[in-house]
Amino acid sequence: MTESEGKPTWQQIEIGAIITEPGSARQYQTGDWRTQRPTYVHERCIKCGLCSIYCPEGCIEPNEEGYFEADLFYCKGCGICARECWTKAINMVEEE
Amino acid sequence: MEKYAVFVPKLIKKKENFAPGHRACVGCAEALAVRQTFKALGRDVIVVNATGCMEVVATPLPHTSWCLPWIHTLFENAAAVASGVDSGLKALVRKGRRPDRKISVVAIGGDGATSDIGLQAISGALERWQDFLYVCFDNEAYMNTGIQRSSATPYGASTTTAPAGKKSIGQVTWKKDMPGIAAAHNIPYVATACPSYPFDLMDKVRKGALTPGPAYIHVLSVCPTGWRCAPELAIKVGRLAVETGVFPLYEVENGRYKLTIDVPQLRPVQDYLKLQGRFRHLSEETVKEIQDRVSKDYAKLKEKIECMQKQDR
């Protein structure tokens, strides 16, 4: 029952419309709600991860070098990470 | 970084039980509080959700943000459904049809589902000593239906059914003391929390979930949409609620009150109120009225705690 397969017919509805795929909302892009996005000054980042704890989406994770970055597929651009970053390593810029 | 935020993010589990792709508003601190709550618990959890923002934003068919077993049925009955889950599990374990493994049953609901329409079911479940944790994510109004007042809406806040106008300051009643009502059931664990203090919140959630018998946690969840504040200020506003004494963080363990975040010198309530559009209309007198009430309630809470400590000695 995914979007790519099209909308389900009544015969395809699971018992009681139960959803059997945990976390399937990951397919849904909330990033296109964004009007501003976070940019990073890695020199200032101390890799503390506070931004990831405060992210309402839970979409901030360390990249390969350990710097925390938002997954823009989900990031709605609320700006909490930039506001809460105490080393000011994150800046919000307008989306074009 | 404000003084009281504890700072050890790397100690937190990476696993998310509340996946991104949910449709919560930009800067929703309730979605954040839910995420923190279920990050704190392992996978042996069953979630019972009351109708409200969190149910709507996280489970529009055919998608779900939940990575835990989750059930939603109605608005006012999460505590009753959780009672059935708890009693059902216990019976199946007793009869050897399920492994004897601790599964935490966690019921969640908004302030409307908790302090208004679901109060009876919660009281019943607490009184019956059901083994579950109830977490109220309190954003201080019926946000899902468009910012109508609830009994958890604070004095002076303007909402769509208690709007400020020439003849009204908005909400004319004081916020219902829901944690106090829960504590009056003499259950083993009651606490208040706020996602601006994630480690405090997660500690309490773990404690509540592991406590045998009923537990109740009341989480202040900033709603930028309904409170009319900037989304990026959601964490700061929650912190100010604590630092001004508007929403003290405490726990009640077996009847013993304890402040978990002590604020020796409260900031003026105006610091909290002024960031929110819902309070923008308030006169100086009303702000003073609120200040007096907050100071008095905070003093009362401290007095209660000191009194209990004295008794202990």
Added chain:
Amino acid sequence: MTQRVGIEVSRAVAIAAKLANVDVVAAYPITPQTHIVEDLSEMVASGELDASYIPVESEHSAMSSCLGSVAVGARTFTATSSQGMELMHEVLYVASGMRLPVVMAVANRALSAPISIWGDHSDVMSVRDTGWIQIFVTNGQEAFDNILCAFRIGEDRRALLPVMIHLDGFQLTHVIEPIYLEEQGDVDRFLPRFEYPLPLDPDKPVTMGAFGPPDIYTEVKKAQDVVLTSSKEVILEAWKEFGDIFGRYYSPIQCYRCEGAKVLLMTMGSFSETAMSAVDAMRDDGHAVGLLNLRLWRPFPFAEIRQAVKDADVLVVFDRALSFGGPGGPVCSEVRSALYSLDKRPKVVGFVGGLGGRVVSIAGFREIIERGTRIASEGTEQEFEMFGVRE
């Protein structure tokens, strides 16, 4: 050897739930249902039944707790009546919509106001469209038997639907009747262990009760309707197997002395036995009359009804509930519409009576049949007639 014992019907219902080895009972007291759950709580207290008994604080919470316990895969039973069922009304739709097979005994009782603790079918009719399988029982033995069948039917993978067993308040719940209380071994043979296919389980997390946007809600409802309609096959199969094991066979409609009957009376519940006596008396007097005892209320037995009335000229339907300002009796109204498209159909005449515990005697049913026959031949402006009302 199974014993036939004189026992209060409520107690027999409780014993049936015990023989079904229920895991959870969640209930709230309401007259005339209380004896059922009192007995169950005694069985739990004495250790005779290993179940969790949840003494909830309202009927709304009773049914809500039932949802939770079925969702983890526990066999669950409750009982209610009248206002209690009204209080749990919204929860009933959720039980069927989420396909959670709760079994509920309903001690049928009138609705307020004025408050009445006595029997009629107002409570049944108010939950007609909740999506539950609904079965009326005529006597204590049928009540006992159908509680066992209810678990078997509701929990069947092809159904997974909640089931209500309707038994008349006081007129059934509080009477002592001779009832065969079957042996545990035979019950176990008839009733397999309950396995919910997608329970709440941390090892396999599912999301139950998700939000249904407009682009999916209609499909969910269609699926639900198809399941309820086709559950008739499951019901017939369960009744057949029950009969093969226990020797008592049930059908959606019991046709009593219908052979060659030109006039048929339709009743539900305990009144059917009184009506049978009226039919006997009239047959003795040479009248070609018969009785249709409606057992299966949902899914509605269209085919069986059409078949049962095909040779009749007159069908008199007696309802114990009133649709105010509408067509009168809800059962009559459904039967009428079920027959409307047929080329040859009997004239359907509706009576409403037996409200709030008012008794209808054998002579009363005779009067209803005779008056109904007269109305059928002479015609009337009225949609229905109230029986036994003082003018």
